[in-house]
Amino acid sequence: xxxxxxxxxxxxxxxxxxxxxxxxxxxxxxxxxxxxxxxxxxxxxxxxxxxxxxxxxxxxxxxxxxxxxxxxxxxxxxxxxxxxxxxxxxxxxxxxxxxxxxxxxxxxxxxxxxxxxxxxxxxxxxxxxxxxxxxxxxxxxxxxxxxxxxxxxxxxxxxxxxxxxxxxxxxxxxxxxxxxxxxxxxxxxxxxxxxxxxxxxxxxxxxxxxxxxxxxxxxxxxxxxxxxxxxxxxxxxxxxxxxxxxxxxxxxxxxxxxxxxxxxxxxxxxxxxxxxxxxxxxxxxxxxxxxxxxxxxxxxxxxxxxxxxxxxxxxxxxxxxxxxxxxxxxxxxxxxxxxxxxxxxxxxxxxxxxxxxxxxxxxxxxxxxxxxxxxxxxxxxxxxxxxxxxxxxxxxxxxxxxxxxxxxxxxxxxxxxxxxxxxxxxxxxxxxxxxxxxxxxxxxxxxxxxxxxxxx
Amino acid sequence: xxxxxxxxxxxxxxxxxxxxxxxxxxxxxxxxxxxxxxxxxxxxxxxxxxxxxxxxxxxxxxxxxxxxxxxxxxxxxxxxxxxxxxxxxxxxxxxxxxxxxxxxxxxxxxxxxxxxxxxxxxxxxxxxxxxxxxxxxxxxxxxxxxxxxxxxxxxxxxxxxxxxxxxxxxxxxxxxxxxxxxxxxxxxxxxxxxxxxxxxxxxxxxxxxxxxxxxxxxxxxxxxxxxxxxxxxxxxxxxxxxxxxxxxxxxxxxxxxxxxxxxxxxxxxxxxxxxxxxxxxxxxxxxxxxxxxxxxxxxxxxxxxxxxxxxxxxxxxxxxxxxxxxxxxxxxxxxxxxxxxxxxxxxxxxxxxxxxxxxxxxxxxxxxxxxxxxxxxxxxxxxxxxxxxxxxxxxxxxxxxxxxxxxxxxxxxxxxxxxxxxxxxxxxxxxxxxxxxxxxxxxxxxxxxxxxxxxx
Numbered sequence: 008x009x010x011x012x013x014x015x016x017x018x019x020x021x022x023x024x025x026x027x028x029x030x031x032x033x034x035x036x037x038x039x040x041x042x043x044x045x046x047x048x049x050x051x052x053x054x055x056x057x058x059x060x061x062x063x064x065x066x067x068x069x070x071x072x073x074x075x076x077x078x079x080x081x082x083x084x085x086x087x088x089x090x091x092x093x094x095x096x097x098x099x100x101x102x103x104x105x106x107x108x109x110x111x112x113x114x115x116x117x118x119x120x121x122x123x124x125x126x127x128x129x130x131x132x133x134x135x136x137x138x139x140x141x142x143x144x145x146x147x148x149x150x151x152x153x154x155x156x157x158x159x160x161x162x163x164x165x166x167x168x169x170x171x172x173x174x175x176x177x178x179x180x181x182x183x184x185x186x187x188x189x190x191x192x193x194x195x196x197x198x199x200x201x202x203x204x205x206x207x208x209x210x211x212x213x214x215x216x217x218x219x220x221x222x223x224x225x226x227x228x229x230x231x232x233x234x235x236x237x238x239x240x241x242x243x244x245x246x247x248x249x250x251x252x253x254x255x256x257x258x259x260x261x262x263x264x265x266x267x268x269x270x271x272x273x274x275x276x277x278x279x280x281x282x283x284x285x286x287x288x289x290x291x292x293x294x295x296x297x298x299x300x301x302x303x304x305x306x307x308x309x310x311x312x313x314x315x316x317x318x319x320x321x322x323x324x325x326x327x328x329x330x331x332x333x334x335x336x337x338x339x340x341x342x343x344x345x346x347x348x349x350x351x352x353x354x355x356x357x358x359x360x361x362x363x364x365x366x367x368x369x370x371x372x373x374x375x376x377x378x379x380x381x382x383x384x385x386x387x388x389x390x391x392x393x394x395x396x397x398x399x400x401x402x403x404x405x406x407x408x409x410x411x412x413x414x415x416x417x418x419x420x421x422x423x424x425x426x427x428x429x430x431x432x433x434x435x436x437x438x439x440x441x442x443x444x445x446x447x448x449x450x451x452x453x454x455x456x457x458x459x460x461x462x463x
Numbered sequence: 464x465x466x467x468x469x470x471x472x473x474x475x476x477x478x479x480x481x482x483x484x485x486x487x488x489x490x491x492x493x494x495x496x497x498x499x500x501x502x503x504x505x506x507x508x509x510x511x512x513x514x515x516x517x518x519x520x521x522x523x524x525x526x527x528x529x530x531x532x533x534x535x536x537x538x539x540x541x542x543x544x545x546x547x548x549x550x551x552x553x554x555x556x557x558x559x560x561x562x563x564x565x566x567x568x569x570x571x572x573x574x575x576x577x578x579x580x581x582x583x584x585x586x587x588x589x590x591x592x593x594x595x596x597x598x599x600x601x602x603x604x605x606x607x608x609x610x611x612x613x614x615x616x617x618x619x620x621x622x623x624x625x626x627x628x629x630x631x632x633x634x635x636x637x638x639x640x641x642x643x644x645x646x647x648x649x650x651x652x653x654x655x656x657x658x659x660x661x662x663x664x665x666x667x668x669x670x671x672x673x674x675x676x677x678x679x680x681x682x683x684x685x686x687x688x689x690x691x692x693x694x695x696x697x698x699x700x701x702x703x704x705x706x707x708x709x710x711x712x713x714x715x716x717x718x719x720x721x722x723x724x725x726x727x728x729x730x731x732x733x734x735x736x737x738x739x740x741x742x743x744x745x746x747x748x749x750x751x752x753x754x755x756x757x758x759x760x761x762x763x764x765x766x767x768x769x770x771x772x773x774x775x776x777x778x779x780x781x782x783x784x785x786x787x788x789x790x791x792x793x794x795x796x797x798x799x800x801x802x803x804x805x806x807x808x809x810x811x812x813x814x815x816x817x818x819x820x821x822x823x824x825x826x827x828x829x830x831x832x833x834x835x836x837x838x839x840x841x842x843x844x845x846x847x848x849x850x851x852x853x854x855x856x857x858x859x860x861x862x863x864x865x866x867x868x869x870x871x872x873x874x875x876x877x878x879x880x881x882x883x884x885x886x887x888x889x890x891x892x893x894x895x896x897x898x899x900x901x902x903x904x905x906x907x908x909x910x911x912x913x914x915x916x917x918x919x
Contacts, residue, residue: 187804192878348643
């Protein structure tokens, strides 16, 4: 350990390397039910060269390396179960370049989503991926994050044009180019995005951005029951209405949201929606969407074009996880994150709601309905072993339900440690290919070991 | 050779295996300047099991395997430079399932784009990727094809939800799921799409489709010079107008197009455009686009909402390569395919046009401007060695120009043999990672050897 620290400090200053227990504790747990585990040392690189140095030292000492953004991951990605070095990217938080004409931006991995959007706004631009949390862009690339706007603009992987990555041997590569599209070579952008720190550490990202839409209208639609709400979304998608967000929130979650967010929405199954476009097109889209929804039993459809009202609505939606956490102090979250083909979504969500009710554990169902992705949020008492066992069983049942229908165990949160038990069932023989790729790129398994795949 | 044939015929019928010279010749060349090379044998699998059998036999005899769709590739992907077995997928041409509610379709790799769209139309759906040629979907996935509509709907890789792939050892994997998005495991969909038959043979594809847009308007905009046309497109993209196609055609190409297609378009730099949406939104988009174009010097802007007129316009554009070929019988095509950041596009196209003029070889410049991707089409006399040398030098200069500006050597045609010389310059240290992946998945280098990367 002393030797490791000495080697780290050869190229890093004293304040870039710490073994302080409080700091280590902050890097050893997250908001979820997952068990904590502390790194031996936390380092704060300021440059790509620093990261390369750290990884070379880690390789020399055969020590695990775990990258850390702001710790908003929900599947234990950032918890170093084999201890070792945690690389905290908070000092690599510069927006390096905004190329407005090319709709491109180059950032360091520690830049957060809100930090980027604040700067882009000055250029009339925005970064589309919105997972709610103010995550770092490095972390979002690592988990292939998505969120409320992905139904229109795509997921994190769709925004990454190029990344600079430090590999397991400390060498540095670029995964793409600045071209909008390319058929050159194997798709390393796609491979590294979503690799959760297991194939390399990202040190720079070039991302695609968009012009802020001319007009934005948000809406809230309330339904007598869940399946009507979901059927309405299917009809909207099939009609080809270019919806920008469409979020489902169940009764239990509306109750929680009203408590936390100074709203008094009726506690019934609700869709939160948003439309982007020109004034005339939006008006037509909204009218058509309203008609489809009313055909599907929608009881009330309230649209908001005023910016403050729109922001209020989305803030309430995005604060939902905090609303649950706030109302159950001392408890920890467990989330399911399956995605299924759209035609299976209504039944999957009904099944999940019924299973939550059986559990007797407080929880809600919310969904990025346009992507067939929904979350069950459970608030768990970590001192109650029976409750943990039941919640894990529930998580498993939801995953198996989705896999049996051609879905995925994780639509956007990533595998980490929480969804690793389901990788074999989901990927079958291709899991072996994933293991071979991991072995090829990280033969000593020092990069975020125990996440996604085991190769030991 | 006799032994190889015997082994192939163990699980295949007589008519599925041929060494007929005419058939082999049809599988040993393409429309381009690239040298021909014949397979020893051509096989016609009817099922995934047939493909697995063929690849196992190939592995046993250490014989190269080259997949073949309809032969419309433009970089020699389908030419078996190490001979061996060509797998012709023309008998695996079934549309297996249309899941209209999920906007998904499952096809065999030999299904062509037009065959699929004809069937989808009955359901009010369409497959978006349109490279012009009536290529097979397996081939389009192999090269990550794109084309005129990618500016709105994305490239081939964006449409692939799952593939069944036979690997080098004859084992069978799936690369994805039916979920719209996933953060589960490494992104094998992305890795195999664009792998040009070098990592495995695709035997089934599940693809995303879209509802046919409510309204479609095409337009033609003529400009006094090339750079005005390109600047107009940049302005349209920055304004966030959701354009569905935007194609540049230069003077020389318009002349060729008029000769072939019964049109009398003015021989000046021209944009062909298309807009998709609802009636009101389209009208506003069109008016805004027209205003931007006129600010940029557009001299005439003619829109066509009538289906026949729209089809006529796009047919003329798509037949451009044939128009050149038809006018220069006996000559063969060479195409450049670079993509650059949008801000570099006008200068890149001007540079290419100037270089073509210097060559004294007939040729034109066309571009998928919204993606920063353009082609120079040269018609080469293969009996003229000096002409071949000059054309190759030109190709190289265009690629180097693009790479120096952060672009790619191929926006949509793929690497094959033609763009392989530029892989090291484009990918730098990451080419080594690509080679390691190839070695891991195809250690004996039997899968389409000499394409993309060399590992010998």
